Amino acid sequence: MRENYFERRYDRKGFVAISAMTAFLAACGGSSVAEETPPTTTAAGAAPKQIEDTLFYYNWAAYVNEETYKRFEDEFGAKVKKDFYASNEDLLAKMQGGARGYDLVVPT
DSSP states (O other): OOOOGGGOOOOHHHHHHHHHHHHHHHHHOOOSSOOOOOOOOOOTTOOOOOOOSEEEEEEETTSSOHHHHHHHHHHHOOEEEEEEESSHHHHHHHHHTTOOOOSEEOOO
């Protein structure tokens, strides 16, 4: 009898693979409308591209300095909506429970 795909248990390697795939797909997201942008140079004094959106972020509770979030928001113009977990078990339970909407998930 065939195992139900949605009831399948994932091991650590599978979880890391799914997390990497999620991050890759989030990075590939974009507009379906073709837009032409003029070529830019990457000079040291060039202004960074502004992101006018929200980054949904899931990470360890005390893993990143709060100043880092503020600097990211100031530099790129995006808001960071943070969600934290206290253990790998909490992260795994949430992901297996069907958590959606995160742009970046940081497992161990």
